[in-house]
Amino acid sequence: MAANFWRAWWAWLICFLATIVISLFTRKKPESELVGLVKGLTPRLTDEGIPWYKRPVFYAVLSLLVLIALNIAFW
Structure with a gap:
């Protein structure tokens, strides 16, 4: 069970770091494309x-x- 825990820990860490690195190298989408997808930009x-x-x-x-x-x- 300890091996499963460590595999899960490393998988989480790699996913977390990949998310940060990918987000740093991609361009930000304009708010007009995010309407309806993001709660803060969608009219109530x-x-x-x-x-x-x-x-x-x-x-x-x-x-x-x-x-x-x-x-x-x-x-």
């Missing part, structure tokens, strides 16, 4: 105009209620 969506039954919060609460009901039923 709102829930306005979406019916209540199509919003993620509705399904989160519904899932929580089903989970609580099943926990009580199978206690």
